[in-house]
Amino acid sequence: HGELKDVLNDLGYNLRKLSDIVSGKKQSIVCGDIDADRMDYLVRDAYYTGVAYGVFDIYRLIDKVKFNGEVIIEAGGLKAAESLLISRFLMYPTVYFHHVCRIARKMYEKAMKRIIENGFDAKSLLLMDDCEAMNVIKAREREFYDMIINRKLFKRAIYVGRREVDLREISRINEDRAERDIAEEVGIDERYVIVDIPPIEEMREVKVKVDVGDDIVSLEDASSVVRTIKVANIENWRMGVYTKPEYKNKVEEVASDYFGIRKIRQKSLDEIIF
Numbered sequence: 001h002g003e004l005k006d007v008l009n010d011l012g013y014n015l016r017k018l019s020d021i022v023s024g025k026k027q028s029i030v031c032g033d034i035d036a037d038r039m040d041y042l043v044r045d046a047y048y049t050g051v052a053y054g055v056f057d058i059y060r061l062i063d064k065v066k067f068n069g070e071v072i073i074e075a076g077g078l079k080a081a082e083s084l085l086i087s088r089f090l091m092y093p094t095v096y097f098h099h100v101c102r103i104a105r106k107m108y109e110k111a112m113k114r115i116i117e118n119g120f121d122a123k124s125l126l127l128m129d130d131c132e133a134m135n136v137i138k139a140r141e142r143e144f145y146d147m148i149i150n151r152k153l154f155k156r157a158i159y160v161g162r163r164e165v166d167l168r169e170i171s172r173i174n175e176d177r178a179e180r181d182i183a184e185e186v187g188i189d190e191r192y193v194i195v196d197i198p199p200i201e202e203m204r205e206v207k208v209k210v211d212v213g214d215d216i217v218s219l220e221d222a223s224s225v226v227r228t229i230k231v232a233n234i235e236n237w238r239m240g241v242y243t244k245p246e247y248k249n250k251v252e253e254v255a256s257d258y259f260g261i262r263k264i265r266q267k268s269l270d271e272i273i274f
Contacts, residue, residue, distance in 0.1 A: 034061075034071060034081060034208045034219075042087050045095060053090035056083035072209045072216065082225045085205055089229050092201065093236045103153045103242050106194045111137045111144040114191065144191075154194060154242035157251040162237055164262045170197055170239060178258065185254045186247060193251060194242040201237070206230050 008015060039058050046054025057080045064077025073081050095101070115136060116122045125133060138145040147153060175195040183190035206220035206227075220226050241255040255261075 034205050049095050051094055053094055054087045056087045072211050074211050075213060081219055082223055085226055085229050099156055099159055102196055106196050107144055107148055110194055111141040115140045155245050155248050157241045157243050157248050158255050159238055159240040160261055165259055182254050182258055186250050188247055192244050196240040200234060203230050203233055
């Protein structure tokens with residue numbers, strides 16, 4: 001409307017196409033299997049965290065993406081798409097699912113959940129920015145606020161991958177109940193036990209379509225690299241139990257028994273390679 005409409009027209013943009021994107025009619029461009037949001041946050045997060053894993057040829061990929069009812073990558077963009085998947089595969093355990101990030105996030109969630117359970121209006125939190133939300137924690141869960149702000153975070157009592165647990169059994173476990181059971185067995189307040197069982201991250205990007213000339217196939221079918229990454233992605237999965245440093249050993253003992261943690265023999269690098 002008004003001035004914005006005139007500016008967009010002057011720049012040569014098709015207002016109907018822009019409207020379709022904003023309204024979600026062309027959702028896959030903004031939020032799809034390989035989308036603008038994903039391309040942006042991988043590069044941006046790699047830059048601001050100082051890691052090199054999120055670097056890929058974003059401009060090549062953008063140049064080789066077309067939209068025909070859905071996002072389709074031209075054959076010339078296949079390697080750029082592979083590099084995006086490799087970046088994502090490396091960024092998740094290094095940044096997004098790094099154990100310190102997971103612990104801080106789960107402590108924040110624990111504090112907020114306790115605040116809501118004690119009568120705070122959950123809907124009002126949706127209207128707050130980060131600073132306002134942290135001030136709520138400061139006022140109502142001061143101990144957790146101080147630990148988060150001063151980076152005096154919980155420690156890992158257990159932190160294991162899929163080989164040490166039965167994934168089917170683990171997926172059925174209720175985190176809240178597990179926290180109560182473990183805390184009761186250890187003899188501490190349940191607020192000091194956090195069970196973190198994340199879902200196995202699905203790599204939706206493998207489903208995006210690639211135009212290989214005589215056919216249109218999924219990225220997974222077009223690339224052996226992508227198929228390998230999809231299989232390897234499950235190795236990034238970790239579940240954890242976190243607690244205060246002084247309770248770590250006892251919680252580790254109880255939680256290991258509770259979840260049936262299997263002992264895995266450590267292998268040397270030459271055993272793995274040869």
